[in-house]
């Protein structure tokens with residue numbers, strides 16, 4: 001039956017596919033626009049500098065770690081827990097400036113080409129997701145170079161760059177906002193003294 005005003009024939013052409021198409025036009029995902037997480041964007045210049053100078057930073061950090069370990073008697077005298085607050089403050093400033101450190105408390109920069117994996121919006125600690133863009137940028141934050149692409153570049157420059165192949169444990173959230181420097185030092189001192197770290 002044909003309606004005299006032609007309404008029937010118009011209704012019959014509105015298929016499911018047409019509805020989906022219209023909806024898609026309204027809600028199309030445009031990843032190039034803005035990060036859906038709307039994280040505070042930081043400039044990446046220092047972070048990229050650290051990756052470019054990964055070899056120097058590797059050399060520097062090994063000496064710094066030795067120096068910190070030499071201070072173990074001092075940390076012991078002060079008390080590691082009492083030293084925690086000021087050392088964490090300094091660590092946050094220094095590593096925040098150079099690496100955009102997020103203070104996870106279990107630093108793996110030496111295994112990630114000096115590119116902090118906690119800057120990955122998905123916080124992946126064992127390589128990139130499948131969404132890296134063709135230009136090497138992050139799928140979530142289109143303006144940001146993928147931290148794992150940079151990690152691989154940095155690792156190629158380091159003497160112990162193949163540490164990037166080691167599988168990392170999941171992040172222990174209870175260590176957030178604590179000093180990785182002190183923790184590594186306490187562990188190394190315990191190892192040196194051949195006593196369990198938790199004694």
Ligand code: SF4
Pocket residue numbers: 095099100101102103104105106107108109116117118180
């Ligand atoms: S791995 Fe953790 S401690 Fe190291 S720079 Fe990144 S957030 Fe900071």
